[in-house]
Amino acid sequence: MTATTPAGWLLVVALVLPVAGMLLAFVLGGRAAERLALLLLGLGVGVGVAVSAAVLRMGAPIVYLPGGWAPPLGLALVADGVAAAMLLTTALVLFAVALFGRAAHATPPDQAETRAALAYWCFLLALAGSLAAAFLGGDLFNLFVALEMLTFAALSLACLEGKPSQFRSELRYLLFALIGSVLYLLGTALLYGGYGTLDFRLLAGRTRADLPTLLAAALMTAGLAAKMALFPLHLWLPPAHAGAPPAASALLSGLVVKAAFVLLLRVWIWVLPPLPAMAAAPLLAALGAAAILVGSLVALRQARLKLLVAYSTVAQIGYLFLMLPLVLSGAAETASHAWLGGLLQAGSHAFAKAAMFLAAGLIATALGHDRVTALGGAGQAVPRAVFAFGLAGLSLMGIPPSGGFTAKWLLLTSALGDGQWWWAAVILGGGLLTGGYVYRVLAGTIAAPPGDAPRPRPLPHGPQNVALGLALISVALGLLPLASFGLVQIGRPGALGALP
Amino acid sequence: MILDWLLDGMVALLILAAALWTLAAPTPFAAVIGFVGFGLLASLAWVRLAAVDVALTEAAVGAGATGVILLQSAVRLRRGAAEVAAATPGRATTLLAGLLAGGLGLGLALAVLALPATVPGPAAEAAARSAEVGLGNLVAAVLMAYRGLDTLLESIVLVFAVLAVWAMGPDRHWGGIPGPRFARQRDGPLALLARWLPPVGIVIGIHIAWVGADAPGGKFQGGTVLAAMWVLAWGAGLVRPPSVADRRVRLVLVAGPLGFLLAGLLGAVLDGSFLAWPAALGKPLLLLVEAAMTLSVAAALALLVVGPPERRA
Amino acid sequence: MSGPVLYGLLGAALVALGLFGLVVQAAVLRKILAFNLLGGGVFLLFGVVARRTAPAGLAADPVPQAMVITGIVVAFAATALAVAMALRMYQITAAVTVSPPPDAQAGDA
Numbered sequence: 019m020t021a022t023t024p025a026g027w028l029l030v031v032a033l034v035l036p037v038a039g040m041l042l043a044f045v046l047g048g049r050a051a052e053r054l055a056l057l058l059l060g061l062g063v064g065v066g067v068a069v070s071a072a073v074l075r076m077g078a079p080i081v082y083l084p085g086g087w088a089p090p091l092g093l094a095l096v097a098d099g100v101a102a103a104m105l106l107t108t109a110l111v112l113f114a115v116a117l118f119g120r121a122a123h124a125t126p127p128d129q130a131e132t133r134a135a136l137a138y139w140c141f142l143l144a145l146a147g148s149l150a151a152a153f154l155g156g157d158l159f160n161l162f163v164a165l166e167m168l169t170f171a172a173l174s175l176a177c178l179e180g181k182p183s184q185f186r187s188e189l190r191y192l193l194f195a196l197i198g199s200v201l202y203l204l205g206t207a208l209l210y211g212g213y214g215t216l217d218f219r220l221l222a223g224r225t226r227a228d229l230p231t232l233l234a235a236a237l238m239t240a241g242l243a244a245k246m247a248l249f250p251l252h253l254w255l256p257p258a259h260a261g262a263p264p265a266a267s268a269l270l271s272g273l274v275v276k277a278a279f280v281l282l283l284r285v286w287i288w289v290l291p292p293l294p295a296m297a298a299a300p301l302l303a304a305l306g307a308a309a310i311l312v313g314s315l316v317a318l319r320q321a322r323l324k325l326l327v328a329y330s331t332v333a334q335i336g337y338l339f340l341m342l343p344l345v346l347s348g349a350a351e352t353a354s355h356a357w358l359g360g361l362l363q364a365g366s367h368a369f370a371k372a373a374m375f376l377a378a379g380l381i382a383t384a385l386g387h388d389r390v391t392a393l394g395g396a397g398q399a400v401p402r403a404v405f406a407f408g409l410a411g412l413s414l415m416g417i418p419p420s421g422g423f424t425a426k427w428l429l430l431t432s433a434l435g436d437g438q439w440w441w442a443a444v445i446l447g448g449g450l451l452t453g454g455y456v457y458r459v460l461a462g463t464i465a466a467p468p469g470d471a472p473r474p475r476p477l478p479h480g481p482q483n484v485a486l487g488l489a490l491i492s493v494a495l496g497l498l499p500l501a502s503f504g505l506v507q508i509g510r511p512g513a514l515g516a517l518p
Numbered sequence: 519m520i521l522d523w524l525l526d527g528m529v530a531l532l533i534l535a536a537a538l539w540t541l542a543a544p545t546p547f548a549a550v551i552g553f554v555g556f557g558l559l560a561s562l563a564w565v566r567l568a569a570v571d572v573a574l575t576e577a578a579v580g581a582g583a584t585g586v587i588l589l590q591s592a593v594r595l596r597r598g599a600a601e602v603a604a605a606t607p608g609r610a611t612t613l614l615a616g617l618l619a620g621g622l623g624l625g626l627a628l629a630v631l632a633l634p635a636t637v638p639g640p641a642a643e644a645a646a647r648s649a650e651v652g653l654g655n656l657v658a659a660v661l662m663a664y665r666g667l668d669t670l671l672e673s674i675v676l677v678f679a680v681l682a683v684w685a686m687g688p689d690r691h692w693g694g695i696p697g698p699r700f701a702r703q704r705d706g707p708l709a710l711l712a713r714w715l716p717p718v719g720i721v722i723g724i725h726i727a728w729v730g731a732d733a734p735g736g737k738f739q740g741g742t743v744l745a746a747m748w749v750l751a752w753g754a755g756l757v758r759p760p761s762v763a764d765r766r767v768r769l770v771l772v773a774g775p776l777g778f779l780l781a782g783l784l785g786a787v788l789d790g791s792f793l794a795w796p797a798a799l800g801k802p803l804l805l806l807v808e809a810a811m812t813l814s815v816a817a818a819l820a821l822l823v824v825g826p827p828e829r830r831a
Numbered sequence: 832m833s834g835p836v837l838y839g840l841l842g843a844a845l846v847a848l849g850l851f852g853l854v855v856q857a858a859v860l861r862k863i864l865a866f867n868l869l870g871g872g873v874f875l876l877f878g879v880v881a882r883r884t885a886p887a888g889l890a891a892d893p894v895p896q897a898m899v900i901t902g903i904v905v906a907f908a909a910t911a912l913a914v915a916m917a918l919r920m921y922q923i924t925a926a927v928t929v930s931p932p933p934d935a936q937a938g939d940a
Contacts, residue, residue: 022791030792037674038779041772044681045765084667084793085785091640091647091894092664131763133692137685144678151671159898163671166905170678170912174685177916185920189859190929192916196866196909197853203902204846204873208629210895211880214639230629257931526834530841537845537868541852546860553864560871563838567878568890575900576874579907584867588860591914595860598927605857605930615854623847630839630879639884641892656893657900665897672901679908683915738904815904822911826919 020094020219025072026082029095029154032065032105036146043140048131052124055139059113062146066109070102070505079509081156090215094156098509100361101153104280107365108149111272111372111488116142118376118484119265123178134178138265144171145269152277158206158216158289161281162199165245169195172274175266176258187257194244194254198278201241208234209289222288222511235290239302242285245278246335248302249309256328264379267324271331272372276364279338286342287511299343306339307444314451318458323378323388326455327371333448334367334414337429340441344432352432353512359428361506362495366421369492370410376485377407381463384474390459395467399474402482404463409489411456413496416449421495526566533559546592553588557581570734571657574726578742583819586749590823640664652801654732661736662804666793670782673775673811676818680771684762687826693763694831697824702755712754719747727812737774737808741815748820759824761831767817774814777807839879845872857928859917863910870906874899 039058043051072080079098086092097105123138125131148171151164169192176188208230210216225231247255259270286295313333320326341360345353380403381396382388397404413422426445433441467474507513536556543549557580564573607615644656644664651663661669684696703709727740751757760767781803785794795804849869853862881895920926 027786027792030786034779034783034792037671038776041674041677041776041779044677045768045772047763047765047768082792084782084791085663086789086791086794087664091643093667095667131693133685133687133689136692137681140681141678147674157665159901160665160668160671163668163675163901163905166909167671167675167678169909170675170682173912174678174682177686180686180688182923185916185923186926186929186931189913189916189920192909192913193853193859193862193866193929196913197869200866200870200873200906204626204876207873207876207880207895208633210639210877210898211630211633211637211883214637214884229625229632233625233629522834526837530837533841534844537848537871540864540868541848541856541861546858549861549864553867556868556871560875563841563875564878567835567838567875567882569878569881569896569899572874572878572896572899572903575903580867580871580903584907584910587911587914588864591860591918594918595858595921595927597925598858598921601926601928602858605928607855607857612855615851619847619851619854622850623843626843626846626876627840630836630843630876633880633883635883637884639886639892640894641884641889642886644893645886645889656889657896660893660897661900665894668897668901672904675905675908679912682912686912686915686919736900738900819907822908825915 020081020083020088022083022086023076023078023080025076025080026095028065028069028072029080029082029097030084032069033095033147033150033154035061035065036143036150040140040143040147043143047136049125051136051139052120055143056116056120058143059109059116059146062109063113066106069097070106073097073099073102073508074505077508089157089217089220093160094217094219095154096156096219097154099506100280100283100509103361103365103506104153104276105150107368108146108153108273110491111368112142112146112269114484114488115265115268115372115376118481121478121481122263122265134180137174137178141171141174145175145273149273149277153280156217156219158209158218158284161284162203162206165199165202165277165281168274168277169199172270176262176270178263178266181261184261187254187261190254191258194251198241198244201237201244202281205234205238205241208237218284218288225289225291227291227294231291232294235285238285239282242278242282243305246275246282247332248335248339249305249312249332252309252313252332255332256325259328259331260322260324264376267328267379268372268375271328271375272368275331275335276368279364287345292346296343296346296348299346302339303343303441306336307441309333309336309339310444310448311451314448314455317455318451321390323382323390323393323459324375326390326459327374327378330374330414330452330455331371333452334363334371337363337426337445337448340429340433340445343438344429344436344441347436347438349436350512352436354507355428355432357510358500358503358506359425359432362421362425362428362503366413366425366492366495369488369495370413370422373406373410373485373488373492374414376481376488377403377410380477380482380485381407384477386472386475390462392468392471393459393462394465395471395474396463399476400482402479402486404460406482406485406489407463408456408460409486409493411452411460413489413492415452415456416445419496420493422492424496424500529559529562529566533563546595547589550585550588550592554581554585557585571655571736571739574734574739578739579819582746583742583823586823651795652804655730655734655736658730658736662808663795666782670775670778670793673778673814676815677771677775680818680821683822684826687828691827691829693761694827695761695829696759696821696827697752698828700753700755708754712751712756716747716751719743723747723816727808730808731805737812737815741812742819744812744816745819745823748816749823752824759821762827763831770817771814771821774807774811777810781807835879835882838875842872842875842879845869845875848872857930859913859927859929863913863917867906867910870902874902877902
């Protein structure tokens with residue numbers, strides 16, 4: 019049944035390029051690592067485009083069987099619409115962050131190699147490889163290995179600065195990530211015991227609603243929710259993400275949590291039988307709703323800019339869970355709208371949040387601090403960064419035209435269309451609260467600097483332009499006609515004519 | 519039959535006791551000793567479950583290498599009793615955690631009992647097609663062929679881990695020597711052991727890696743034994759870890775995964791499939807990759823035990 | 832009930848013990864130990880599963896065995912990283928737990 023499809027070799031390229039690049043960058047070290055990373059992450063954008071184009075052209079998932087061994091004996095690499103879209107998003111954000119980091123993470127001219135620079139460039143490539151493995155993996159155990167790769171890469175980026183204040187929150191992050199992985203692994207053991215395979219496309223439609231299967235799904239969901247910092251497991255995320263250098267924060271908040279999200283979809287949409295999934299989805303969505311409200315309210319009260327942005331991540335992740343009861347509701351049109359809405363939220367948040375963290379980092383550098391009550395003068399010193407922060411904020415609030423608006427609009431209308439109006443109320447409330455904290459920051463940056471404050475330091479345009487570019491992409495996603503997102507529906511169970 | 523039952527029951531009880539001791543031991547050091555015992559007993563359970571390859575891995579990596587790392591840290595993390603006491607959750611949290619964990623344990627136990635007694639899995643096909651791979655040990659065939667991508671990514675995880683651990687060191691020691699320094703032991707049991715054991719251990723390690731193709735054993739287990747011999751010599755002050763800037767060390771670390779990758783690409787060119795073992799080159803290529811992997815695993819494990827750079831070269 | 836089921840129940844008990852330890856033990860080193868007990872329980876469940884998915888003529892399914900070998904090596908690497916971080920934290924701040932200090936609650940870290 020499963021076989022390597024035409025263009026399947028692209029998936030090998032997507033995986034091998036960054037992974038081999040990381041190994042080589044580690045051996046070569048120093049400036050060579052930086053050059054290699056920039057080259058390969060640039061090529062990664064091309065690979066991402068090629069994979070998406072191939073999936074679109076085929077109208078069906080593209081598959082590669084390493085070694086030619088078909089599941090259940092072997093394991094498959096699969097790019098369906100979700101995987102292709104996330105791969106492309108990842109490639110763009112990673113390349114942008116790599117360009118941004120050229121200034122902050124260059125090897126100093128008087129040294130052959132420094133710890134932070136080598137770790138930055140090697141782990142950028144490592145992150146690219148881990149995310150490719152997480153999006154393209156077709157086997158739930160192989161995805162466990164991908165999750166662990168991701169943990170190492172993400173954690174090393176988070177600890178890049180080696181600040182004393184950092185280790186406690188990053189170590190807590192590591193413990194949560196490890197517990198999440200091991201609970202996920204426990205679920206795969208039960209699934210293998212029940213069905214003799216861990217290929218999620220083979221499991222689809224074959225699972226029973228018995229105790230081992232349901233417990234497996236519950237454990238995997240709990241583990242992935244811990245990794246995504248879903249309320250009430252969210253407390254580790256803000257200090258861990260805010261404590262990292264700006265480039266790392268952008269990747270952690272924008273991309274790393276999305277890998278767990280894609281795995282969550284694999285479990286809920288592919289593996290879990292529809293009836294229990296339908297019954298349990300509102301519970302998960304309720305936690306998502308709580309995350310939106312609590313995360314936004316706490317963000318509103320933050321004294322530090324980076325922590326504010328990190329709490330906003332907690333809230334924005336909540337939206338991703340709202341899609342589940344809508345996609346599983348049974349009505350074909352609701353499902354397809356909610357699916358697109360959820361994935362567009364994942365994508366536009368990746369761009370917007372990366373832009374926001376980069377901008378926040380630039381603002382903090384220019385002012386010498388990131389106290390939200392004293393941001394005056396930032397508007398003159400780093401105007402493009404402030405503009406990027408504002409544009410990204412529009413997308414997070416859900417103001418048209420922006421990718422965030424389209425995403426939230428789709429979720430809202432499918433909630434109303436399906437009579438689940440309470441989710442719509444949460445979406446609107448979350449938008450208002452988001453407007454509150456974004457306004458607080460923007461109003462502060464436009465104000466005149468306090469008289470006794472040191473003059474803000476103007477910064478070069480390059481890194482600001484990167485932040486602005488990412489913010490513009492998050493806005494531009496809202497300008498595209500809905501029909502252009504047909505890609506994400508490819509391979510979704512229940513989507514018309516696209517069953518695996 | 520009854521003997522089997524007695525044996526399994528005793529092993530299970532001992533494992534449970536070791537686990538309880540690990541959790542409740544009065545000092546961290548005693549807890550780690552309990553954990554090493556737990557690992558060794560667990561490898562007995564693996565033998566009883568007819569998984570000898572896993573038993574070897576559990577004993578070497580799970581109990582041995584993990585144990586050494588934890589012992590080292592138990593020795594170094596001595597203070598902080600007051601902080602621990604202040605941060606220990608109260609009775610309510612403990613009760614809640616107990617209920618949660620107990621509920622999960624109960625659910626899992628019921629789920630294990632509810633699993634189907636026999637499930638058609640890929641094992642029959644794995645056995646039937648092992649001749650295509652040329653590996654008599656089915657576990658090795660899964661690791662190197664059927665699920666080669668898992669193994670490739672896992673070997674890459676080890677490289678990530680080494681760089682991640684190194685990067686935890688302070689900036690000023692980058693390029694320096696990792697790990698604590700041990701005084702050179704001139705005589706005493708450790709010195710004797712460190713001089714006499716490695717030659718034997720190296721032979722055993724290579725043997726375990728070599729026989730892995732057809733009998734229980736393999737690169738992870740063999741590599742761990744090799745790493746253990748080096749760690750022993752390091753602990754006795756006989757050898758010094760290389761600088762983290764040394765390109766040769768980095769080359770050894772990536773040789774396994776990179777070799778696996780290159781062989782995989784060769785498979786794509788010759789056999790039309792990435793990670794296929796090309797029929798024309800057959801077993802020699804596979805053994806070459808296994809050898810490189812053994813070397814890289816040994817280096818990675820040893821360097822992970824040693825830790826981040828702590829002094830200048 | 833047979834031998835493998837006994838180990839299955841043991842695995843379930845180890846998972847419960849490990850999870851309990853992870854929540855109630857404050858010291859990082861104890862948490863890392865509990866994580867390893869939890870992992871040991873999960874691996875044992877794979878071992879039990881391997882007995883059930885084995886066809887006639889094979890004592891145990893090699894596929895879950897290979898997964899456990901991979902899992903053990905990955906868990907070792909994770910432990911090494913956690914220990915390295917814990918030691919570094921101790922060196923710099925003398926802290927041995929990851930609970931947030933009381934003064935950092937207001938988000939002013």
